[in-house]
Amino acid sequence: KQEVTQIPAALSVPEGENLVLNCSFTDSAIYNLQWFRQDPGKGLTSLLLIQSSQREQTSGRLNASLDKSSGRSTLYIAASQPGDSATYLCAAPGGGADGLTFGKGTHLIIQP
Amino acid sequence: EAGVAQSPRYKIIEKRQSVAFWCNPISGHATLYWYQQILGQGPKLLIQFQNNGVVDDSQLPKDRFSAERLKGVDSTLKIQPAKLEDSAVYLCASSLELRTEAFFGQGTRLTVV
Numbered sequence: 001k002q003e004v005t006q007i008p009a010a011l012s013v014p015e016g017e018n019l020v021l022n023c024s025f026t027d028s029a030i031y032n033l034q035w036f037r038q039d040p041g042k043g044l045t046s047l048l049l050i051q052s053s054q055r056e057q058t059s060g061r062l063n064a065s066l067d068k069s070s071g072r073s074t075l076y077i078a079a080s081q082p083g084d085s086a087t088y089l090c091a092a093p094g095g096g097a098d099g100l101t102f103g104k105g106t107h108l109i110i111q112p
Numbered sequence: 113e114a115g116v117a118q119s120p121r122y123k124i125i126e127k128r129q130s131v132a133f134w135c136n137p138i139s140g141h142a143t144l145y146w147y148q149q150i151l152g153q154g155p156k157l158l159i160q161f162q163n164n165g166v167v168d169d170s171q172l173p174k175d176r177f178s179a180e181r182l183k184g185v186d187s188t189l190k191i192q193p194a195k196l197e198d199s200a201v202y203l204c205a206s207s208l209e210l211r212t213e214a215f216f217g218q219g220t221r222l223t224v225v
Contacts, residue, residue: 044205
């Protein structure tokens with residue numbers, strides 16, 4: 001059974017800082033890993049999908065890395081902005097099924 | 113490209129009543145998922161369809177929850193009878209095929225009183 005853990009649970013930083021969100025997973029036999037953003041009262045927005053054959057994936061100021069052997073992924077946000085304030089969720093497939101197992105998320109606040 | 117559509121956005125019902133949620137996936141997406149997200153938690157998979165067949169419903173409380181995907185497109189999720197602990201956001205997601213990127217709808221927020 002896949003288990004996903006995200007650290008930290010909450011993070012508050014001033015605008016402009018670079019920051020790293022961490023995700024760990026127990027079942028390393030994954031074919032991809034996905035990072036999402038969730039704004040209050042909204043659904044999930046897909047940010048990045050990393051295939052198991054990739055080590056990194058980049059989109060704008062976001063960079064996600066994947067290390068299957070250690071069961072870890074990180075989401076790097078460069079030059080943070082107040083608009084980046086949201087909950088960031090990491091999700092990995094596992095347990096023989098295709099459905100995603102999610103962490104509890106990191107609640108991020110960027111102070112202007 | 114239109115995203116995943118869900119309705120209603122909000123629903124308030126009394127315990128022991130029934131409720132149904134509707135989902136229209138992205139056009140051409142063969143895989144459809146229903147997730148339950150309780151406040152402060154990550155979403156939890158309830159059921160997964162591939163076209164109109166069930167791939168995984170191991171976490172669906174089958175004594176009160178049911179779902180169908182007729183003709184392999186739209187899907188409905190039903191709860192009957194509802195309990196207080198069913199209060200949550202119900203999210204529908206779709207992907208082009210198995211093992212591809214999942215896209216989520218806005219969700220339906222259910223409050224059971």
